[in-house]
Amino acid sequence: MSKVQVTTSINGEEMEFLCEPQQTLLEVLRETLSRTGTKEGCATGDCGACSVLVDDRLVCACLMLGVEAEGHEITTIEGIATDDGLHPLQQKFLEHAALQCGICTPGLIVAAKSLLEKHPDPDETTIRYWLAGNLCRCTGYDKIIRAVQDAAKELAHPA
Amino acid sequence: MAEAVDYKVIGTSPIRPDGVDKVTGRAQYGADLNLPNMIYGRVLRSPHAHARIKRIDTSRAEAMKGVYSVVSGKDFPEAEHGEIGGEGGGDISDLAKNIMARDKVLYHGHPVAAVAARSQRVAEEALAAIEVEYEVLTPVLDLDTAMASDAPLVDENCYTKNLPEKPDKPSNIAAVMQLGRGDVDQGFEQADVIVEGEYRIPAAHQGYIEPHACIANTNESGQSTVWCCTQGHFEFRAMTAKVLNMNVADLKFVASEIGGGFGGKTVVYLEPVAVLLSRKAHRPVKMMMTREEVFRATGPASGTHIKVKVGARKDGTITAATAWMAYEAGAFAGAPMGPGAMSVFAPYDLENFKVEAFDVLVNKPKVAAYRAPGAPQSMHAMECALDELARKLGMDPIDLRLKNAADEGTQAPYGPKFPAIGLKACLNAAKNHPNYTKPLPEGAGRGIAVGFWFNVGMQSSAEVHINENGTVTVVEGNPDIGGSRASMCLMAAETLGVPYEQVRAIIGDTESTGFSNVTGGSRTTFATGMAVVRACEDIIAQCRARAAATWGVDEDQVLWEDGQATPAPGVNADVKPLSLADIAANAAKTGGPLLGRASLNAQGAGASFSVNIADVQVDRETGKVDVLGFTAIQDAGRAIHKAYVEGQMQGGAAQGLGWALNEEYIYDANGVMQNAGFLDYRIPVASDLPMIDCEIVEVPNPSHPYGVRGVGETPIVAPLAATANAVRDAVGIRIHDLPLSPPRIVAAIDAAGS
Amino acid sequence: MVRVVFPQHLLSVTGGEREVAVEADNFRELLEALEARFPGSREPLAKSAAAVDGQIYQDAFLEPLEPGSEVFFMQRIEGG
Numbered sequence: 001m002s003k004v005q006v007t008t009s010i011n012g013e014e015m016e017f018l019c020e021p022q023q024t025l026l027e028v029l030r031e032t033l034s035r036t037g038t039k040e041g042c043a044t045g046d047c048g049a050c051s052v053l054v055d056d057r058l059v060c061a062c063l064m065l066g067v068e069a070e071g072h073e074i075t076t077i078e079g080i081a082t083d084d085g086l087h088p089l090q091q092k093f094l095e096h097a098a099l100q101c102g103i104c105t106p107g108l109i110v111a112a113k114s115l116l117e118k119h120p121d122p123d124e125t126t127i128r129y130w131l132a133g134n135l136c137r138c139t140g141y142d143k144i145i146r147a148v149q150d151a152a153k154e155l156a157h158p159a
Numbered sequence: 160m161a162e163a164v165d166y167k168v169i170g171t172s173p174i175r176p177d178g179v180d181k182v183t184g185r186a187q188y189g190a191d192l193n194l195p196n197m198i199y200g201r202v203l204r205s206p207h208a209h210a211r212i213k214r215i216d217t218s219r220a221e222a223m224k225g226v227y228s229v230v231s232g233k234d235f236p237e238a239e240h241g242e243i244g245g246e247g248g249g250d251i252s253d254l255a256k257n258i259m260a261r262d263k264v265l266y267h268g269h270p271v272a273a274v275a276a277r278s279q280r281v282a283e284e285a286l287a288a289i290e291v292e293y294e295v296l297t298p299v300l301d302l303d304t305a306m307a308s309d310a311p312l313v314d315e316n317c318y319t320k321n322l323p324e325k326p327d328k329p330s331n332i333a334a335v336m337q338l339g340r341g342d343v344d345q346g347f348e349q350a351d352v353i354v355e356g357e358y359r360i361p362a363a364h365q366g367y368i369e370p371h372a373c374i375a376n377t378n379e380s381g382q383s384t385v386w387c388c389t390q391g392h393f394e395f396r397a398m399t400a401k402v403l404n405m406n407v408a409d410l411k412f413v414a415s416e417i418g419g420g421f422g423g424k425t426v427v428y429l430e431p432v433a434v435l436l437s438r439k440a441h442r443p444v445k446m447m448m449t450r451e452e453v454f455r456a457t458g459p460a461s462g463t464h465i466k467v468k469v470g471a472r473k474d475g476t477i478t479a480a481t482a483w484m485a486y487e488a489g490a491f492a493g494a495p496m497g498p499g500a501m502s503v504f505a506p507y508d509l510e511n512f513k514v515e516a517f518d519v520l521v522n523k524p525k526v527a528a529y530r531a532p533g534a535p536q537s538m539h540a541m542e543c544a545l546d547e548l549a550r551k552l553g554m555d556p557i558d559l560r561l562k563n564a565a566d567e568g569t570q571a572p573y574g575p576k577f578p579a580i581g582l583k584a585c586l587n588a589a590k591n592h593p594n595y596t597k598p599l600p601e602g603a604g605r606g607i608a609v610g611f612w613f614n615v616g617m618q619s620s621a622e623v624h625i626n627e628n629g630t631v632t633v634v635e636g637n638p639d640i641g642g643s644r645a646s647m648c649l650m651a652a653e654t655l656g657v658p659y660e661q662v663r664a665i666i667g668d669t670e671s672t673g674f675s676n677v678t679g680g681s682r683t684t685f686a687t688g689m690a691v692v693r694a695c696e697d698i699i700a701q702c703r704a705r706a707a708a709t710w711g712v713d714e715d716q717v718l719w720e721d722g723q724a725t726p727a728p729g730v731n732a733d734v735k736p737l738s739l740a741d742i743a744a745n746a747a748k749t750g751g752p753l754l755g756r757a758s759l760n761a762q763g764a765g766a767s768f769s770v771n772i773a774d775v776q777v778d779r780e781t782g783k784v785d786v787l788g789f790t791a792i793q794d795a796g797r798a799i800h801k802a803y804v805e806g807q808m809q810g811g812a813a814q815g816l817g818w819a820l821n822e823e824y825i826y827d828a829n830g831v832m833q834n835a836g837f838l839d840y841r842i843p844v845a846s847d848l849p850m851i852d853c854e855i856v857e858v859p860n861p862s863h864p865y866g867v868r869g870v871g872e873t874p875i876v877a878p879l880a881a882t883a884n885a886v887r888d889a890v891g892i893r894i895h896d897l898p899l900s901p902p903r904i905v906a907a908i909d910a911a912g913s
Numbered sequence: 914m915v916r917v918v919f920p921q922h923l924l925s926v927t928g929g930e931r932e933v934a935v936e937a938d939n940f941r942e943l944l945e946a947l948e949a950r951f952p953g954s955r956e957p958l959a960k961s962a963a964a965v966d967g968q969i970y971q972d973a974f975l976e977p978l979e980p981g982s983e984v985f986f987m988q989r990i991e992g993g
Contacts, residue, residue, distance in 0.1 A: 020280075036191035037184015039418070041368040042450040046837035077184035090182040094174045097802035100641035100810060102181035103188055103369040104417025125846075132846040135837060137366050137419050138641060139405055139806055140813030141845045242960070244977030321922035323929070335919035336988070364993075422993020497988040528993040574918060575964030613990045617971055680992025762976075763968050862968070872992055 003094030008069040010035070011079025016152035019066035025059075026050045028066035029076060037077040037106050041135065051107035051114075052076050058114040060133075077106035080113060088154040089113055089147070098147035108134045112148045116155060125151070169653045169865055172802035175418075175645040176663050186416045189372030189388030190447045197374065198227055200436045200446040202429075203224075203272040203289050204456065205264035208298035208522040208830025209313070212262055212271065212291060220274055220285040228439035229285070230432065231272040232261040236404040243398055244406040253491035255402045257525050258431055263613030264293070265313060265490030266524050267831045268455030269576045275436040298522040298830040301372045302464045302485045305331040305519050313490060313520035320492075331520040333492030336500050338572060339513040346479025350470025354547040355439040358540040359896040360879075361823035362462040362487060364843045365529045366814070369418020370453045375433035383434045384411045390420040390638055391677025395427050396669050410434075413668040414638040418679075421814070422528030423458045425677045448662045451679045454835035459824060460529035461486040461494045463536040464695045467503070467544045475554050475562040479511040480504055484537055486518060489525040495533030499611070501573035502876075503537035505766060506582055507563045512572060522830050528679060530811060531612040531872035535818065535879050539897070542608035542880030547893060556607050556884070557590045557770075581639030581794025581868075582609070582768040588856050589770040594790040603787055606884025610769035610793075614869035615680035616761030620673025621690035623651060623698050625753035629740025631655065633664040633691055636675030637683045641801035641810075641871070646684045647691050649799050650865060654695035656722030657739055665690075681869020683798055686761035692864045693757030705749040706737045724842035748882045763862025764869055769793035771812065771877035773885040779908055782901030784820055784886060789878070790852045796860040796868030804870050809851040811874020817843045818875075819882035825896050915943060915982045923975045923986055932971065940965070943984065961992040962989045 003018040010033065019028050026043070029035040029052070041049035043062045050061040053075035074080050080087045089109050092098070099105040108131060115122060115130040122130070128141070136144060180186040217229040238255035260269050272289050276282035297311045304310055310331055319326050320334040347353060373387030383405075389395045392412035396554060400407045417424060427579060429446040437444040448457070465484040471477045482503045486494035496516035504512050549556040565571065568577045589595055589607060599605055624632040633651050644664040652659045675687060703717040706724030710717070716730045723736040748754055774788040791808040798804040821841045825833045834840045859866025879897065886904070887893050894907045914934040919927050927933070927938040928951065935950070937943035948969070963973045964985040970976060971989055978984070 030190075031193075034193070035184075039188065039369070040190065040447075041370070041418075042837050043840065044450065044836055047368055047450075077182075081183055084181065086179070087827070090179075093182050094178040096641065097172060097800075097806055099177075099178070100365070100803070100806050101182055101369070101417060101419045102177075102186060103367075103416075105181055106184045109182060124850075128846040128848075132844040135842060135844060137367055137368055137421070137814065137842060138810045140809035140811075140843075140851050141848055142809045142851045143697070143806060145845065145850070321925075323925050335922075339921070420993075425993070495991070498990055501988065501990075528991060530993040532991065532993050574920065574987050575969065575983070576967040577968045612992070615971060615990050615992050627946065680990070681993065762970050851926055869992075 004067050006067055006070050008071065009073045010125040011075060021067055024062050025064040025066050025069055027060035029061055031092055035076050035078055039106060041103070048063045048111060049104055049107045051110040051134060053114055054108060056117065058111055078109055080109060087113065089151040092147040092151040092154065096143045096147040096150065098139060104134060104136040108136065108144060116152055119154060120156060166653055168649050168659050169797065169799055170801055172800055173645065173659050174878065175642050176867050177639060177644050186467045188326065188369055188418050189415045191441060192374055192386050192415065194374060194376060197443040197445050198275045198277055198440060199279045199282050200273055200431065200433055200444045201279065201286055202270045203286045205267060205269040205271055207293055208267045209266060209296040210264050210293035211296060212260060212264060213294055214292040215272060216290040217272060219288040223285050223288060225277040225281040226274055226285045227442060228275045228436045229272065230435045230439065232259050234435055235259055243401060247462040249493040251401045254398060254426065254728065257491055258402060266522050268452065268524060269490070273432045274434060275440045285512040286342045288698060299331060299607045300826055300830050302487060302519055302522060303519050306485060306517065313522055317520060332517050333488055333520055335520040336497055336498055336516040336689055337514065341511030342479055343511045343513045347470045349472065349478040350845045351473045352548065352551045353468065353470040354544050354551060355468045356467045356540065356544050356547065357893055358543065360463050360536050360539065362459040362523065362821045363818045364454060364459040364840065365421040365423035367419025367421060367423060370448040370450055370455060371424070371429055371432050372447040373429050374443055374445045375430065377434055377437040379441065381438065382409045383437065384413065385430050385434065386413045386415055387430055388415050388424060389416045389425040390417065390640065390679050392638070392669055393636060393674050394425070395430055398427045399431045399434060403434060408504050409668050411668060414666055414745060417638045417640050420640055421530050422532060422679060425528050428457055440518040450837065451835045454840060455832055456524050458527045458529065460532065461488065461526045461536065462824070465537055465540040467540040469544045469548055471548055471552065473552065475552055475559045477507060477509055477563045478671040480509055481512065482514045482537065482540065486516065486533065487521050487523060487526065488518050489521060489523045491525045492518055492520065494526055497533065499533030499537040502611055503541050504572045506565055506609045508565050508569045509572060530814065530875040534612055534876045536813065538610065538876050539879040539883065542877070543883055546606065546884040546887065557586055560609055561586050578765065578863060579858055580766055580768060581856050583771045584856045584858050585768050585792050585794055588792045588854055589772060591794065593853060594772055594788060594852060599774060600776065602889065603774060604885045604887065604889025606881045606888055608771055608877040608880035608884060610771065610873050611766060612681065612873040612876060613766055614685065614764035615682050616686045617676040617680065617682055617765040618760045619675045619687040619690040620758040621687060621694045621756065623691070623694040623755040625698060625739060625743045627743055629738060629743045631657065631662040633662060634667045635664065635687050635691060636667055636672045637678045637687045638666055638713060640678050641806060642800060643683045645803065646688060646799045650688050650691050651695050654692050655698065655739065656720065681871040682764060685764050685863055685867045685869050688799065688867055689761050689827050689863060690757045690759055693759065694755040697755035697757060701753055701755065702739065702742050705742050708749055709737065709745065710734050763860065765796055765860030765862060767794050767870060767873040769873045769877050771881040773878065773881040775882065775885040775889055777886060777889045777904060779890065782904035784899055784904065786816060786849055788849050789816070791874060792854045792856060793870065793873055794856045794858050794868060795862065795870045795893050797857055797863065797866035798855050799867060801855065804855055805853040807870045808853045809876045812851050812878050813843050813848060813873045815850065815878025815883055819879045819897055819899060821898050821900055914980060915978050915984055917943070918985045919986050923957060926957050927951050937978050938978045939978055943978060958986060961986045963987065
C-alpha cells in the first residue's frame with residue numbers, strides 16, 4: 001500500500017513523515033518517530049495511556065490516524081517539560097509519589113495539563129471526571145488527584 | 160533491633176531516583192525498545208475453549224513475502240514434567256503447554272502457532288493463512304460442572320493429588336487440601352449462634368496497564384538476549400531455559416521498566432516463543448500482546464465458590480468454624496487454594512476448625528498470582544460471615560474480631576505460632592479512627608473487614624559500589640514496580656549514614672548481578688532490602704579497615720558514625736574523621752575500589768494484617784454503589800518510604816473495590832470471554848473513587864534490620880468484604896456473590912421486596 | 914526432642930502419622946531422621962515450607978533446632 005506524506009508539528013518541531021493510511025497516530029509516534037513516551041495500554045481508546053494534545057484538544061492517539069495529524073500541532077509527554085525544567089505537574093507527580101509503575105503517568109500528565117489549561121482552579125470532582133479516561137491500576141488515584149490540585153495551585157501562584 | 164529508633168531518612172518520602180524519566184516519557188517499558196533489523200512476532204490463538212488439534216498447516220504462511228519464521232507446538236522440545244521452582248513456577252510441562260498448545264487447546268485464546276514478519280500487519284496476515292483443523296470438545300466452564308462426577312475432562316491424565324491414595328479415575332479436581340484442629344461438631348454444639356453462607360466470586364484480572372511485551376535476539380550459536388517487562392528476570396530466564404531445554408548461561412534477560420504486574424508478570428507467556436522465532440529468523444523479534452490477548456490468555460485470579468460456617472457463644476467467642484472452598488485453576492493445575500485455605504481463618508484464635516480446599520481445572524486461561532493470591536476470595540467469605548455473626552450477636556464488628564483476634568503466641572490455623580503481629584493494633588486503630596464513628600449520610604452503610612497475608616522472603620542479591628567521589632550505587636535484581644529503588648536508596652542511606660541524594664539504585668540484568676527471586680510475595684523491600692543493608696554493612700566494615708590502615712590503628716579502634724569513620728573514644732589518634740568520599744578518594748592506596756555485597760535467602764517475612772473501613776451509598780433504583788469513603792489501616796512493620804507504603808494501601812484498596820463492585824470475567828456458553836477490553840471489563844476510574852485514607856501501623860518485624868514487613872499484597876484482601884458489609888449495612892440485605900454490580904443489587908432488592 | 918507436625922496433604926508420606934518427636938540439632942538432621950523413619954519422605958518434605966518455632970522458612974536446611982523446638986511443615990507460600 002502506498003504511503004502518505006504528512007506534515008505536522010510535534011512538540012513545536014516541524015515534522016514530516018510517511019505513513020500507511022490505516023496507521024494510527026500512536027503507531028506513527030511510537031514506531032516511525034520513536035516517541036515512545038506515549039504508551040499503548042489498550043489501543044481501543046479505553047485507557048488513556050496514549051493521551052496527546054492535538055492543537056489544544058485531548059485525544060487518544062490510538063483513535064486517530066497518522067494522516068489526520070496533517071496541519072495540526074501535536075503535543076506529547078516529551079514536549080511537556082521546558083528549558084526551565086519540569087512542568088509543575090511533572091514536579092508535583094514526583095513530590096506526591098503519584099506514580100508507582102509509571103506506565104499511565106505520561107497520559108495522565110498530558111490529560112491533566114489539558115484540564116488545567118481549561119479549568120485553572122478545578123475542584124476535586126472536576127479533576128476526577130476529567131481524568132476518568134485515564135486508567136491507573138497502581139495508585140487508587142488519591143495521590144494523582146492531590147498532585148494535580150497542588151500543581152494547579154503552583155500554576156496559579158508560582159513560587 | 161527494630162525497637163523504636165529515630166531514623167534519619169527511613170520513614171520519609173523523598174522523590175524516587177527513577178522519577179524524572181517516568182514523568183517525561185524517557186523510561187523504557189517492555190514495548191519501548193526497538194533494535195536494528197527487528198521484526199514482529201504475533202500469536203495465533205485458539206477460537207475454541209476445548210478442542211483437539213488434528214492438523215496445523217503453516218506452509219502458506221511460511222511462503223508469504225515478509226514472513227521470516229513460523230513456529231507451532233512441534234517446534235518446542237518435548238514438555239517434561241517437573242518443578243519450575245520459584246514463584247509462579249508450577250509444572251514445566253504445564254507451563255510449556257500453556258505457552259504453545261501441543262495436541263489440545265484448553266481455553267479460548269490458547270496459543271497454537273506464532274509467526275515473525277517484517278511488520279505487525281504482515282504478521283497478522285500470515286496468522287490468517289495458517290490452517291488449523293480442530294475437533295471441538297465440550298468445554299468445562301464452571302466449578303459445579305467441573306466437580307461433578309460425570310464431567311467432561313479438561314485433562315484425561317489428571318488424578319487428584321494429596322489424597323491418601325491415587326484415585327482410580329481421573330477428574331477435574333487437580334488437588335485437594337485439608338486443614339483442621341479440634342472437634343468442629345463439638346464446637347458447633349457449644350455455639351449459641353451459628354451463621355452459614357455461600358459465596359461466589361468470578362475470576363478477575365490483575366489489570367496492569369502495560370500489556371506483556373518482549374524482544375528476543377537469538378544468535379547463530381543459540382545464545383539469546385531477551386528484553387522484557389517482568390516481575391523477575393532471573394525466574395523468566397529459568398522458565399525459558401526449561402521450556403526450551405536451553406542452558407541458562409545461553410540466556411540473558413534484561414528487565415525493562417514494568418508497567419504493573421500485581422503477580423501477573425511472574426510467569427512467561429511470550430518470551431520462549433520470541434526466542435524460538437528469533438532463532439529461526441536470525442533477527443531480533445519483538446512481541447507485544449494486545450489488551451484483548453492480555454484478558455483472554457494471561458492472569459487472571461481464580462473464580463471461587465466458598466462456603467463458610469461459624470459458631471459463637473453469646474459473648475462472641477468463636478467455638479467452631481468450617482470452610483469449603485473450590486478455586487478455578489483454569490486449564491492447568493495450580494490455583495492458589497492452599498494460601499486461600501491457610502488464610503481464611505488466619506486472623507483468629509480458633510480451637511475447632513476445618514477447611515477443605517479444591518484446585519479445579521476448567522477450560523479457561525491458567526490463573527496467575529494476583530496480589531495475596533487466594534486470600535481475597537476466602538477471607539471475603541469469612542469476613543462477611545463474621546459481619547452476620549456480629550449482627551446476630553448485637554456486637555460491634557470490631558469488638559467481635561478483637562474478642563477472637565490472634566496475637567503473638569497464637570497458633571495459626573496453618574500450624575506455627577505467630578511471632579509479634581499487628582492485628583490487634585490495627586483493630587484498635589480502626590476502632591479509634593474518626594472515620595469509624597463519624598455519622599453516615601441518610602441511607603448510607605458502613606462495613607469493616609480484616610485482611611491478612613503471609614509475605615515471603617526468598618533469595619536476593621545486592622552489590623553496593625562506592626564511586627570515586629563517595630556517592631553510592633546500589634545494584635540489585637528486582638524490577639522496580641512501585642518505587643522500590645527509592646526504598647533501597649533509603650535503606651542504604653540510613654545504614655551508611657549518608658544523605659539519600661548520595662545514593663542511586665539500579666536493577667542489574669541476569670549477567671550483571673546475583674540471582675534474585677521475583678518482585679512478588681511482598682518480598683522486595685523486606686528481602687532485597689535486607690540484602691542491601693547487609694551489603695552496606697560490608698562496605699562499613701571495609702571502610703573501618705581502610706580508616707584503620709590510614710591511621711595506623713586497629714580496626715576495632717574505628718567506629719562508623721554518621722557516614723564517617725571516627726576513632727573510638729580513648730583512641731589516641733590525632734586524626735580527622737574520614738567520610739565515605741575521603742575513603743573513596745584514597746581507595747587506590749588502601750586496597751582498590753570499594754564494593755560491598757550480600758546474597759541471602761531471607762527468612763522471617765512477617766505477616767501483615769489490615770483493617771479496612773468502607774462507607775457506601777446505594778441507589779436502590781439503579782443498584783449503583785457510590786463509595787463515599789474508604790479507610791485502610793495496615794501493619795507495615797516499618798514504613799521505609801511512607802508515601803509508597805500508602806500508595807500500596809491505596810492501590811490495593813482500589814483493586815479490591817473494583818473486584819467487589821464491578822470486575823468479572825463474563826463467558827458465553829462456548830467459553831468465550833465476552834468482555835475482553837477495558838470498556839466492558841471496567842476497572843475503577845478516578846471518578847469512581849474517593850480519597851483513600853491511610854493509617855500505617857508499625858509493629859516492627861524482628862527479622863528485618865529495620866523492622867520491615869511486606870506491604871504490597873495485604874491491601875487487596877479486606878476491601879472485598881469491607882465493601883460487601885457496607886452494602887449489606889446500606890440496603891439491609893446480604894448479597895453473597897460478587898461483584899456487587901448494579902444488576903445484582905437491583906435483583907437482590909427486588910427479590911427481597913417481593 | 915523436636916516436635917514435628919505434618920499437614921493433611923503430607924500424611925501419605927508419613928503413613929498417616931500427624932505428629933512425631935525426633936532427635937535433631939538442625940534441620941538437615943531432622944530431614945535425615947524423618948527419612949530414616951518414613952523412607953521417601955525427604956523429597957516432599959524438602960519441597961515444603963516449614964515453620965520453626967513460629968518463623969516460616971521456605972528453604973529450611975541449616976537452621977539450628979533446640980530441644981523442645983516445634984516444626985510445622987506447610988505448603989510453600991507464593992505471592993503476587
